[in-house]
Amino acid sequence: MKKIFFILAMVLLVNSSCQKILDTKPTDFITPESFYATAADLQIALNGVYSQLIDVDCYGNNYLYMFNTNTDESYGFTVDLxxxxxxxxxxxxVNLLWNSSYIGIERANMLLANIGKPAMDETKRGIIKGEALFLRAYFYFLLxxxxxxxxxxxTPTxxxxxxxxxxxxxxxxxxQxxxxxxxxxxxxxxxxxxSLGYGGKVTKTAVEGILARVCLYMAGYPLNQTAKYQEALYWAKKVVDSKEHxxxxxxxxxxxxxxTNKYDVKESIWELEFFRDNNGFANKGGTYAGRFCGIRCNDTxxxxxxGSIVATRKLFDLYQINPASTTTPNKxxxxxxxxxNCANYTWGTATVAKKTAVTSTWLMCAGKWRREYEEVVPKNSNYTPQNFPMLRYSDVLLMLAEAENEVNGPTALAYDAVNQVRRRAYGLLLPAPPFPTVNAALTPGLSKIQFLDAIKQERxxxxxxxxxxxxxxxxxxxxxxxMKTFLAYAIANGGNNTTITTASRVITDRNLLLPIPSYDLSLNKLLTQNPGY
Structure with missing residues (x-):
């Protein structure tokens, strides 16, 4: 299934000062002068840029688990600083996420600086350049x-x-x-x-969808460039109008x-490749999906x-129960x-799994990535082969609805985009819908502010x-x-304990940004620290 292979040899730079001391050119490692000579070299270098995204210091663990666990929809099973x-x-x-992103940028800069070297098909060269430009931009987006x-x-260092x-x-x-x-x-x-048939590489619509996301970020805090809502709408509509998804x-x-190692490029527009085949080829990451964000289990x-990420009761309560259908009054x-998403069971704490019901809506593990369905065996305790969605079509629809609401109000276009997602949520797209007469549509006649609030909940x-x-x-x-509103909700609804509320109690304005790493501050004399640190 997996199409992205990790770079096996790193391009090492020669310190210019060493050349003044040595009379001969080094012969025991690859230099930029001897690399990038063929189209295959460019592809290897591009794979190296991709691989940095799945590093444990980036999406393999740190970004997903360390910095995005505690919100109003989830919390950490144990309190971690x-x-x-x-x-x-x-x-x-903090340092590893920063460093990992800049490693990805340096690799992309090296590739782009040498993109014109080999004789090759110009369309293929353009595609590699496009992927490298996008990936460099995405690392800067993370930063x-x-x-x-x-x-x-x-430019390269x-x-x-x-x-x-x-x-x-x-x-x-x-x-930029x-x-x-x-x-x-x-x-x-x-x-x-x-044309590709898989979601592990950046495609035209993947770029368009992420551009919609970038523009929404620019339209909001802290830049507040509200004109960017129009651009977000433009890019989201391009994805929809492509009919690719x-x-x-x-x-x-x-x-x-x-x-189960299957691609669905209609829904999953861009996904990160995590794979371990148990024959010596191990990924650099993949600890998050399943291992941390999975259903608690000690049976390999x-x-x-x-089961380190747990759903909040607030998330559980967001999922709506509609009135009984007209055809089945009691259902x-x-x-x-x-x-x-809110798993109502775990596999117990014993080394032999026993499915155990969970009834408390404060103790339900995040259920999206369920390891019991994995097909790669034997299953590893540290790595999981499940890919991670960077962009799904439902996200594009919700971004389109949000941008349209900001530009033109809650129009029929905005309602239709949200209602497509909601119809799927109630099973109305299934061949045999469980609730065929349910009205899954968003409440009509909402104001612009009310519609945005509905989008926030739907996301x-x-x-x-x-x-x-x-x-x-x-x-x-x-x-x-x-987060303070969530704290009040937790206290009032049975979630007033240290594990659930620590993050919402201690959070302050400084947490709008991560701190600049001390290590880089010590090296780069022009760096300054973010407020509050």
Missing amino acids: VTSYQYVPTDAK VSNYGDVPLKL SSVKDVDLARTPAKDVYE IVKDMTTAESLLQTQTAT ALNPDYSQIFLNYA SVGYST ASFDLRRDW SRELCYEALRRPDLIRWGNFIGD
Whole structure:
């Protein structure tokens, strides 16, 4: 299934000062002068850029688990200083996310600087360039949305002494991101999800969908460039109008596909490749989906998981129960996503799994990535082979609805986009809907503010645990207030304990950004620290 292979040899740079001392050129490692000679070399270098996204310091663990666990939809099963917003500039995880992103950027810069070297098909060269530009931009998107102003560097490092770089204003970083992604979109016109047949590579519509996300971030806090809502609408509509994508009729099947090594490019537009075949080829990450964000289990034959991410009762209560249908008066209908996302069982604590019911709506593990369905055996305790969705079609529909509401109000276009997602949620896209007469549509006649509030709730129901809630709450401009509102909800609804409420009690305005790592501050004399650290 997996199409992205990890780079096996790293391109090492020669310190220019060494050349002054040595009389001969080194012969025991690859130099930029001898690499990038063929189209295959460019592809290997591109694979190296992709691989940095799945590193444990990035999406393999840190970004997903360490920095996006505690919101109003989920919390950490144990109190951790980093996951509960008590991180400081010296924390290793803070440094590793920063460092991992800049490694990806450096690899992309090296590739782009040498993109013209080999003789090769120009269309293929353009595709590799487009992917590299997009990936570099995406790493900068991770940095600027988490650290604020960051050094913007678009060329490879030529000397180990070239380390003093001032922070570039976030506005300028975002503008470069949009520029790079827009260029990438023009270069990837022939690289579509349908033509590839799998979601592990960046495609035309993947770029368009992420551009919609980037523009929504720019339209919100802290830039508040509200004109960007129009651009977000433009890019989201391009994805929809391409007809490349559609909702999977069965919500749970999306995640079963990740567990059983199946692609669905209609729904899963772009996904990160995590794979371990137990024959010596191991990925660098993959600890999050299943191992941390899974159903608690100590039996490796079922699939070991710490169950470290737990749904909140607030998320559980967001899933609506509709009045009984007209044809079956005694059967209430409900949002089918609830019992998939909020697991009502664990596998117990013994080494031999025993399915154990969970009735407390404060103790339900995140249920999206269920290791019992994995097909790669024997199952590893540390790594899981499940891919991670970077962009799903339902997200595009909800972004389209949000942008349309901001530009034109809650129009029929905005309602239709949301209602497509809601119809799937109640099973109405299935061949045999469980509640065929249910009205899944969003309440008509909402005001612009009410419609946005409905979008906020729908995004949580649909996209929980996909590393989008914290950034969403921040861009909507009331992250700290939202967390304090959640604290009050938890106290009033049976969730008043340290594990659940620590993050919402200690969070302050400083947590709108991560701290700049102390290690980099010590190296780069032009760096400055974020407020509150």
